[in-house]
Amino acid sequence: MNLAIVGATGVVGREVIKCLELRNFPITNLYLAASAKSVGKIIKTIWGEIKVREISSKLFEQSDIAFFTAGSEISKLFAPLAKINNCLVIDNSSLFRYDPLVPLVIPEINGAEAFNHSGLIANPNCTTAIAALPLWVLEKNFGIKKIIMSTYQAVSGAGQAGLDELEQQVIEYANHQELVVSKFSHQILFNVIPHIDSFQSNGYTKEEMKVVWETQKIFKRPDLAISCTAVRLPIKRAHSESVVVQTKSKVSPEKFKKLLSQSVGVELVDDVALGQYPTPMTAMNKFSVEIGRIRQSLIFGEYGLEFFISGDQLLRGAALNAVEIAELFIN
Ligand SMILES: NC(=O)c1ccc[n+]([C@@H]2O[C@H](COP(=O)([O-])OP(=O)(O)OC[C@H]3O[C@@H](n4cnc5c(N)ncnc54)[C@H](OP(=O)(O)O)[C@@H]3O)[C@@H](O)[C@H]2O)c1
CATH class of the missing domain: 3.40.50.720 (NAD(P)-binding Rossmann-like Domain)
Structure with a gap:
């Protein structure tokens, strides 16, 4: 070709x-x-x-x-x-x-x-793409009622300029210089910024609404209740997401883990006793999204799970x- x-x-x-x-x-x-x-x-x-x-x-x-x-x-x-x-x-x-x-x-x-x-x-948007893979396993097998997501996004999500700004601020800080802010709305070094893309009239940002619009379109579920808070962190590469899901039928961490082990594009990294859970550093350069911290939801009980994912948004996403x-x- x-x-x-x-x-x-x-x-x-x-x-x-x-x-x-x-x-x-x-x-x-x-x-x-x-x-x-x-x-x-x-x-x-x-x-x-x-x-x-x-x-x-x-x-x-x-x-x-x-x-x-x-x-x-x-x-x-x-x-x-x-x-x-x-x-x-x-x-x-x-x-x-x-x-x-x-x-x-x-x-x-x-x-x-x-x-x-x-x-x-x-x-799709990289944040949507990373979450969609494990969420699709839940949608296919249990049906999803609601999703509540919070993201922890890397600076490279804002392109080369985002990456450059974090690296430049590290150098400026080390040299006791004033930190120059241009790509992000605030200093990104030592900070978290709950603002990615433009604010919409409903108070959400466009990045957050992309997750809503795109998941509904890809899953062919315009009725799917989903909301997201997208946050930028001083991480170079790989986005992470904390996800709370309410399902239509009963679900358990064991059943979900078994299904994930048979799925493509996801890698189960979930052994808290050994300190194993997803992180941007381990997810970087991988074709699969890491998923871990899978637990029965305290809010939705047998009809809900909570988990954490990290995925290389430039590569996988x-x-x-x-x-x-x-x-x-x-x-
Ligand atoms: N970064 C992510 O995590 C991510 C994830 C998913 C989707 N995306 C999307 O992917 C696209 C690229 O994002 P990026 O993060 O890779 O941005 P980037 O690092 O800023 O790269 C932008 C690219 O576009 C080129 N470009 C800029 N102006 C141009 C022009 N007038 N004519 C021709 N080429 C031009 C640049 O060329 P020069 O080097 O010559 O300036 C560069 O190759 C965006 O639509 C973004 O929303 C990004």
Whole structure:
């Protein structure tokens, strides 16, 4: 296949390259594009050294599939150009996710929907994608009534600039300098910030509402009661989430653990006696989401569970999901 990555120099774009390499994706040509500042840069891949180019009609003419990892503005400008050049877009931005005509796909859950595309497939938000894998096990086997989620999100969720700001503040702190704040609304070093993306009229942030809208769409459960509080922490990579679930039928930690052990995309890390539970440090660079601290809910009793997950949002939550969608089209 001929593939293009639009936004290849960003944190998600670089992860897509890594993922294609790790999964031995059958590639004839790989084209990498980014902003004018990166044009001409050389990126080393297992398919050779590739020069970063600008986004153009020719890029899409030459490609069967383009991964868009450059934000909503670029998707808005260039996804139509890819479409008229018969290049399938797998979009990582939030721009098309809520369009009823665009499939929003997590291959482990609703992979078949990818084939209903009309030139464009949306990749979910990374926070949604990580939680959806274990939640789907509960939905399929017990039915879900309600979900209450709180997140602990890494700075790389805000792109390279977010990562740079945390690293810069560490250096400034060590040098007794004033900390410069630009990407986040407050100092992120030694802090937690309950504000990711813009505030909506209902008091939730857009990041929180993405979890609601997207889980309902992917699970085909517009009635699903779900609420989220999304919080940024000074962690470099991998998001964590504390999840409380009320189920329709009786559930137990033992039954859930057994089902998880037979599921793809999740790894049970749950032995508190040995100090084993999910953490961003251990979840980093893994294809699976770590899940642990599974317990019967004190609030919902036999009809509820609480658990903690950590997943690499750049890899599992974004790049791997996008590459898995592309893999559906290999044949
Ligand atoms: N970070 C995450 O955890 C995450 C997870 C899921 C989805 N996403 C989504 O993925 C997308 C990329 O996010 P990111 O975190 O990877 O951001 P990032 O690190 O800031 O990377 C942005 C990429 O877009 C390119 N770009 C920016 N302006 C451009 C322009 N005018 N023309 C062409 N290319 C341009 C950049 O190129 P230069 O390097 O040349 O500037 C870079 O390659 C966003 O839609 C984001 O919402 C991010």
